[in-house]
Amino acid sequence: MAKSIFYHAGCPVCVSAEQDIINLIGESNVEVVHLGDDQTRITEAEKAGIKSVPALVTPNGNVLHINYGASLEDVKG
Amino acid sequence: MAKSIFYHAGCPVCVSAEQDIINLIGESNVEVVHLGDDQTRITEAEKAGIKSVPALVTPNGNVLHINYGASLEDVKG
Numbered sequence: 127m128a129k130s131i132f133y134h135a136g137c138p139v140c141v142s143a144e145q146d147i148i149n150l151i152g153e154s155n156v157e158v159v160h161l162g163d164d165q166t167r168i169t170e171a172e173k174a175g176i177k178s179v180p181a182l183v184t185p186n187g188n189v190l191h192i193n194y195g196a197s198l199e200d201v202k203g
Numbered sequence: 204m205a206k207s208i209f210y211h212a213g214c215p216v217c218v219s220a221e222q223d224i225i226n227l228i229g230e231s232n233v234e235v236v237h238l239g240d241d242q243t244r245i246t247e248a249e250k251a252g253i254k255s256v257p258a259l260v261t262p263n264g265n266v267l268h269i270n271y272g273a274s275l276e277d278v279k280g
Binding site: 130142143146149150151155184185186189191192193194 | 263
């Protein structure tokens with residue numbers, strides 16, 4: 127199965143959702159990207175359609191915004 | 204693995220998210236509840252902490268609100 131990508135920014139809501147997603151999907155099936163630590167990937171996240179974090183991009187490219195931690199604008203700082 | 208429960212109300216956002224969740228977690232690992240068709244389960248959803256649909260309750264009881272289809276108040280009609 128192609129990997130999903132989980133984008134987050136280290137917020138409490140993000141960390142909690144990350145654990146839930148890893149438990150549900152399996153750690154080997156999801157790449158975790160911390161946009162606060164790796165701002166070079168913010169553009170990629172925007173192109174995927176992400177508006178807020180945490181968010182999961184599925185293998186077929188759909189975006190699932192999960193709960194609400196922070197807007198992508200806030201992550202850009 | 205204990206089952207997750209996916210609550211929705213038949214909205215387009217819900218149906219799309221349902222397919223994504225089933226693809227990610229596997230159909231056998233998630234119970235799908237349509238709150239529009241089965242209003243008797245709205246109380247259960249509220250007790251779980253659900254504020255809007257679609258939402259997924261994980262086996263350990265965490266609520267993941269996914270995207271935003273409708274508030275639970277709207278589902279109650």
